[in-house]
Amino acid sequence: xxxxxxxFRRTPAGLLRIVLFLVLGMVWMGVAxxxxxxxxxxxxxxxxxxxPDDQGSANTLGNVSDSEIWxxxxxxxxxxxxxxxxxxxxxxxFNTTGQQWRMLREGxxxxxxxxxxxxxxxxxxxxxLLRGPMRITGGRSGKTIHRFTxxxxxxxxxxxxxxxxxxxxxxxxxxxxxxxxxxLGLEANSILTSxxxxxxxxxxxxxxxxLVWLFIKFVGSNFFHIRDLKWIFKFGGFFGGHVSxxxxxxxxxxxxxMVVLIGSVIAATGIVMLFPWLxxxxxxxxxxxxxxxxxxxxxxxxxxxxxxxxxxxxxGSLDSMLKGEVDENWAKExxxxxxEQMTGKSAKEDQS
Ligand code: HEM
Numbered sequence: 478x479x480x481x482x483x484x485f486r487r488t489p490a491g492l493l494r495i496v497l498f499l500v501l502g503m504v505w506m507g508v509a510x511x512x513x514x515x516x517x518x519x520x521x522x523x524x525x526x527x528x529p530d531d532q533g534s535a536n537t538l539g540n541v542s543d544s545e546i547w548x549x550x551x552x553x554x555x556x557x558x559x560x561x562x563x564x565x566x567x568x569x570x571f572n573t574t575g576q577q578w579r580m581l582r583e584g585x586x587x588x589x590x591x592x593x594x595x596x597x598x599x600x601x602x603x604x605x606l607l608r609g610p611m612r613i614t615g616g617r618s619g620k621t622i623h624r625f626t627x628x629x630x631x632x633x634x635x636x637x638x639x640x641x642x643x644x645x646x647x648x649x650x651x652x653x654x655x656x657x658x659x660x661l662g663l664e665a666n667s668i669l670t671s672x673x674x675x676x677x678x679x680x681x682x683x684x685x686x687x688l689v690w691l692f693i694k695f696v697g698s699n700f701f702h703i704r705d706l707k708w709i710f711k712f713g714g715f716f717g718g719h720v721s722x723x724x725x726x727x728x729x730x731x732x733x734x735m736v737v738l739i740g741s742v743i744a745a746t747g748i749v750m751l752f753p754w755l756x757x758x759x760x761x762x763x764x765x766x767x768x769x770x771x772x773x774x775x776x777x778x779x780x781x782x783x784x785x786x787x788x789x790x791x792x793g794s795l796d797s798m799l800k801g802e803v804d805e806n807w808a809k810e811x812x813x814x815x816x817e818q819m820t821g822k823s824a825k826e827d828q829s
Pocket of ligand 1: 624633636637638640641672691697699725729730731732733780783784787788794795796797798
């Protein structure tokens with residue numbers, strides 16, 4: 478049994494089978510959810526709501542039409558609702574934030590937020606065309622220095638894997654209607670977004686584990702230092718010039734704290750949405766969906782910058798997360814203070 482699972486997991490074909498299995502599982506759950514939804518008495522999309530008047534009977538408000546009541550509710554004005562329906566019973570509150578929440582989600586978040594990651598990709602593409610990759614000035618020395626333990630690297634790639642799955646499925650849930658439905662149809666969109674939702678709910682809790690693990694492994698080297706000010710004033714050396722840095726530079730530290738802080742908000746609001754009975758007031762749920770989406774899209778956008786610097790943007794960076802070792806010349810050039818602490822040698826005198 479152990480041999481079988483190890484073989485299944487370690488080969489690329491085995492990994493592919495696991496991914497295929499997960500995707501098929503998600504699609505199956507999506508189809509199943511849709512089937513249950515269609516059979517249930519819940520209002521299916523496109524069906525009319527059965528208000529009392531639709532069935533021919535008069536509503537309890539006499540000469541006030543249903544549409545006037547709904548307009549007043551949609552307007553979100555408690556006085557207008559009260560003027561139509563009469564004084565509310567003592568202690569009762571009209572919840573009028575639903576419509577405002579819907580307008581914010583449909584009109585602002587869905588319409589504009591999705592552009593942020595695309596703008597970041599565009600800026601990175603322009604930067605790459607103008608500046609090209611940051612090469613190791615002295616070339617590779619061939620000598621390496623230890624940077625990350627296996628445990629730290631697994632923590633990083635576990636977070637990366639979970640985050641990418643959640644990012645993709647989350648964007649499908651948020652943007653499926655405007656981006657998928659017009660091309661593949663409403664039916665296909667509802668199956669795909671239901672599948673994405675099942676996958677998102679399944680992987681969501683893993684994000685909390687990934688976040689705690691990443692925090693424990695990396696927090697020690699991510700406290701800000703007075704020398705980080707120089708990094709800010711010199712734009713991190715991206716436009717030329719050398720900038721002194723410890724194990725992590727200001728940009729990396731900012732990314733770390735963004736992941737931790739925004740990630741915590743995403744995790745907390747995710748829990749509220751997964752277990753809605755935890756909160757009494759529906760407005761917490763509305764706030765959660767907004768914060769969750771804004772936080773996630775913000776992190777996804779900045780993630781592209783992180784991936785850029787970690788891969789094609791800076792020669793020698795990816796070695797650290799793949800092998801745990803970096804070239805000595807890379808270390809001297811980008812993290813000179815850390816190099817000196819690690820080797821006891823001067824980064825300037827010892828340029829090879
Ligand atoms: C597939 C995409 C990714 C690539 C190629 C990548 C690459 C890298 C590389 C090369 C480093 C080491 C940089 C160094 O040695 O100085 C690093 C560090 C790090 N990465 Fe990623 N990464 C990816 C995805 C992610 C994701 C999704 C997250 C979190 C949401 C993340 C969070 C971090 C953090 C927190 C660090 C440590 C930086 C610090 O503590 O200041 N990475 N990454």
